């Protein structure tokens with residue numbers, strides 16, 4: 555059954571699922587919605603009103619980590635380490651990635667400088683925590699894993715932000731710097747977003763009109 559992914563172009567959580575679909579060469583459909591004005595059919599089927607959703611036949615899956623796990627399980631070989639402890643450790647750090655997305659979001663959407671600076675500091679602290687977990691060049695060494703798919707959208711956005719407003723976010727974390735470079739040149743990662751994501755992301759930040767927009771936007 556061909557899965558259908560329900561997406562919002564800017565969403566880093568959707569992007570995780572697309573990376574897994576691309577890594578595994580799975581045939582899929584993708585449907586974009588506007589989260590500002592979600593269609594009624596989406597509200598009806600999305601339990602949390604959030605993307606991603608993965609429709610497989612009559613079933614609707616939600617939560618990006620769950621979707622990644624499902625795609626991994628039905629399309630072997632697995633992109634998880636086989637050792638149960640290492641696998642659980644990877645899952646824990648997939649979960650941790652979500653907290654970094656929220657720091658990044660709070661930083662760029664901050665209304666005041668104080669909130670922006672404090673979100674930036676929180677992001678730096680969390681990046682330092684992740685640095686200690688990375689084997690290098692990828693999270694588990696040479697082999698691409700689901701946890702890599704979970705972090706790639708974060709590194710893509712960090713690269714955009716550094717271009718518009720250099721902050722050296724990865725300067726103190728050499729393993730993350732190398733990990734980011736390795737991920738951003740993978741075909742699956744490059745193919746996981748719409749062509750104009752960079753512009754869309756910047757426009758989205760600019761439209762928020764707060765301090766984050768003045769720092770990272772194009773106003």
Ligand SMILES: N[C@@H](CCC(=O)N[C@@H](CS)C(=O)NCC(=O)O)C(=O)O
Pocket residue numbers: 562564565566567568589603604605606616617618619652
């Ligand atoms: N924990 C969820 C987070 C998904 C999420 O926050 N998606 C955002 C877009 S990036 C969303 O749909 N937000 C709509 C809303 O909160 O109303 C996951 O991993 O799938």
